[in-house]
Amino acid sequence: MHRMVKMRGRRVFMMGAAALTLAVASITSAQAQQIDWPACDSGYICYWDQEDFQGNKVTERPWALSGCFYTPIHAKSIYNNTSNDYAFYSDDYCESFDRRVNHWDQASRANAKTIRWV
Template identity: 40%
Template sequence: MKLRVWALCAASALVMLISTPVTAQAEAAPSNCPSGYICGYDWKDYTGNRVVSRPGEFHRYDPPAFSVYNNTPNSVWIYTDEACTQQEGPIPPDSGLSNTYAYCAWAPA
């Protein structure tokens, strides 16, 4: 009986973990992400090679970005598939996703 209760609790925790959406966190901008730009990094925690894009540009990351910071006054959407059709977001202004996988990013101008 104890084993069944434990298994049920573990299964419930797994369902909650899987169904919890990834949300952007408000945090200080990385020091190398200029104001007014979207910055994509090829490694997590805003490290590695950086690519910047302006709002209004649909930007494709090659290689994909593992972290994206929104240093613009508008929300940013990222796309997590190679065809850039699977939208995730929005990432609010002055926040980012420090451990994600993005092929594309877009924000209104």
């Protein structure tokens, strides 16, 4: 009987380990699918007029100046493929903060009309 309990415990452990491995593989696969970077040349910020990097795309090589500047379009998606961090605003005066997009990062859902180097 002791041997039977030991075998049953080993079988339960192996089934649990297999389930955990499958769960981790599923999570890893889902995370890999989420990091699907849109096309944007190095050194540029790319803007889309629709969320999730859809619609018309406009590319801009930004500069690191202080001040508030208009984005080339009212952006609903942004990919910052530069080495600088930028703050984006939903108004004309860089007062209504929308989001910060750090260097080599993206925002698939934005509302940006103006930009400021941070």
